[in-house]
Amino acid sequence: MGVNEIYDLLKKYRENTCTPEEKVRIIRWYQQYDDEVERLPEIPQGKLDQLWCSIENKVQGRGRRLFLCYAAALIVLFSVGASLFYLGQEDGPGHSLEMARQELLPAKGIVVLELSNGQNIPLTGTATIEEQGGRVIENDSSRVLDYTKVKENEVVPVYNKITVPTGGEYLVLLSDGSRVRLNSCSSLRYLVPFAGDSRTVELDGEAYFDVAKSAVPFFVKTTNLNVRVTGTSFNVSDYLEDRRVTTTLIEGQVIVNRYDGEEKYVLEPGSTLKYIKCDGKVKVKEEDPELYISWMHGKFKFENMRLEDIMCKLNRWYDCTVEYADDSLRDLRFSGAAEKDRSANYLLEMIATVTDVEFDVSGKRIRISHK
Numbered sequence: 001m002g003v004n005e006i007y008d009l010l011k012k013y014r015e016n017t018c019t020p021e022e023k024v025r026i027i028r029w030y031q032q033y034d035d036e037v038e039r040l041p042e043i044p045q046g047k048l049d050q051l052w053c054s055i056e057n058k059v060q061g062r063g064r065r066l067f068l069c070y071a072a073a074l075i076v077l078f079s080v081g082a083s084l085f086y087l088g089q090e091d092g093p094g095h096s097l098e099m100a101r102q103e104l105l106p107a108k109g110i111v112v113l114e115l116s117n118g119q120n121i122p123l124t125g126t127a128t129i130e131e132q133g134g135r136v137i138e139n140d141s142s143r144v145l146d147y148t149k150v151k152e153n154e155v156v157p158v159y160n161k162i163t164v165p166t167g168g169e170y171l172v173l174l175s176d177g178s179r180v181r182l183n184s185c186s187s188l189r190y191l192v193p194f195a196g197d198s199r200t201v202e203l204d205g206e207a208y209f210d211v212a213k214s215a216v217p218f219f220v221k222t223t224n225l226n227v228r229v230t231g232t233s234f235n236v237s238d239y240l241e242d243r244r245v246t247t248t249l250i251e252g253q254v255i256v257n258r259y260d261g262e263e264k265y266v267l268e269p270g271s272t273l274k275y276i277k278c279d280g281k282v283k284v285k286e287e288d289p290e291l292y293i294s295w296m297h298g299k300f301k302f303e304n305m306r307l308e309d310i311m312c313k314l315n316r317w318y319d320c321t322v323e324y325a326d327d328s329l330r331d332l333r334f335s336g337a338a339e340k341d342r343s344a345n346y347l348l349e350m351i352a353t354v355t356d357v358e359f360d361v362s363g364k365r366i367r368i369s370h371k
Contacts (some may be wrong), residue, residue, distance in 0.1 A: 056367040086212040090132025102361045104344040107184075107319035113137075113145065116158035116192075123162075123170070132158055135192060146177040150193045159194040163187040164205075166319040169295075174201075177212035183295050185239070208296055211252075214336040225273055228255045233293050234267075241312060246274040248292040258282070294337070300347060307357070309333060311366070318344045318364075325369035329357060 005356035013189045039214035050207030111123040115131055123145065129137040135155050138146040145162060164170050164182045172180045175193035182188055186205025200219040204314040211218045220227040224245045232252020247256050249267040256273050258280070265273055265284055272292060274283045294301035300317075302310055311322045317340060324330055332355065338347040348359040348366070360367040 018064060028283055040237050042334075061325050067270075102345075104320060104362070104364070104366070106317055106340065107167030109168050110164065110317075111143070111170050112166055114163070116160065116162040131160070131192060132156075137192075142168065144171045144173065146178060147192055148171045148173050150175045155193070157191045157193060158191060160192050161187060161189040162170055166286050166315075167317055172197075173292070174212075176214060176216075178218065179210040181208045183207060183237075183316075194283065203236060203238065205239055206235070206295070208235045208293060209233065215222075224277065226257050226259065229253070233287075237292070239316075243277055243309070246272055246292060248272040250288050250289055250293070279296050295340070298340050299337055300340060303335045305335070306330065307332045307334060307351070307368070311352075311368075312346055314347070320344065321365045323365065323367045325367065329370070332357065341356075 031167060040122070055334075064190065070177070088122055102298060113121045113123055113129070115121065115129075117132065121129055123143075126140045127138075131137060131138060132155075135150045137160075138149070140205050162172060162182065162186055163322070164186050165166050166184055168184050170182045172182065172188060172190075174180065174190060175210075176199060178199070180188060180201070186207060188204075189342065191200070192218070196208055198219055199214070200221060202221050204223070207220075209218075209220065210233045211229050212230050215230070218221075218229045218231075219230075220236055222236060222245065223240070224238055225236070225247065227236060227247055230253065232254060232281035233250040234252070234254055235248045235250070237244070247254065247267065249269050249271055251269055253269075254267050254269060255264050258275060262281065263282075263284060267273055270286050270289060271284055272287045272289075274285075276282075288303070290297075291303055300310075300313065308324075314320060315322060316319040334351055336347070336350050336354075338350060345361065352358055358369055358371045360369070
């Protein structure tokens with residue numbers, strides 16, 4: 001069965017509106033799915049007990065193992081962006097898991113291009129922009145800024161800077177053909193066109209680079225790291241408010257060094273370098289690249305991530321203010337995924353379902369507390 005069909009059947013099963021044939025189909029799906037349960041994120045036993053009480057009348061005679069499949073299904077559905085249906089107890093409000101239905105939607109900021117003379121150009125639609133010396137920059141409504149018509153040696157190089165706001169993403173095609181996709185709350189400063197014995201860009205925030213092959217090395221400079229490549233694909237994240245800086249290599253090879261140290265780190269495809277700002281430690285390990293590039297595919301994806309770090313990512317997409325009733329909440333860890341084009345409530349509801357945390361959403365404010 002497809003994801004949407006599974007979701008519809010689960011919802012009807014919970015509401016006791018399935019036909020006899022549909023009940024047989026969903027029970028068969030449960031049985032087939034049973035072997036997958038152990039590989040899913042752990043759900044606290046206390047939370048299982050609470051949820052079991054809330055739906056025991058719906059699954060009489062099928063036991064705890066069947067419910068584990070039910071809870072696992074919720075997590076899997078969220079990983080592909082399906083909506084969460086509520087498991088609130090029908091005969092008593094004390095155990096309801098439903099949050100206030102005040103939707104927190106992605107922010108809608110405007111990307112701005114700063115020209116060499118300091119002029120700021122809002123990138124709101126298809127347009128042709130002229131820089132000094134007649135160099136042509138093309139922008140289109142599909143959020144692509146194109147410099148590939150600017151050729152070396154034809155004009156004197158100047159600096160441009162693009163700034164992507166909360167809730168935005170943008171693709172920049174640099175003059176050498178390299179592609180840079182910027183994540184929300186990020187900026188990139190670069191020469192137009194590149195000149196000299198290097199191609200250097202300055203990144204604040206997060207971006208995915210697909211660098212055009214060339215004998216001229218390509219450098220990405222952030223506040224904390226310097227990344228050197230000749231032609232490869234990789235992701236770099238260095239936000240001021242984050243506790244760590246990451247570089248994830250997808251294809252090719254990169255050499256990374258800190259500004260405060262001489263040691264250099266060579267990354268191979270599938271490996272991620274993590275630089276911890278507070279103590280200067282560096283770790284390189286193989287990890288699932290999707291954890292770091294899922295933002296390009298329209299998803300949030302977390303694996304054993306601190307709740308405070310998750311909320312920081314959400315803030316860059318939804319432009320929200322987060323309050324914690326207890327500082328211990330910041331260090332709770334969570335694994336899961338959700339689509340970015342939906343409201344934040346979907347992801348918050350998933351976290352609330354499998355943890356002892358609740359969220360109160362009021363406008364752009366999210367208050368987090370223990371249940």
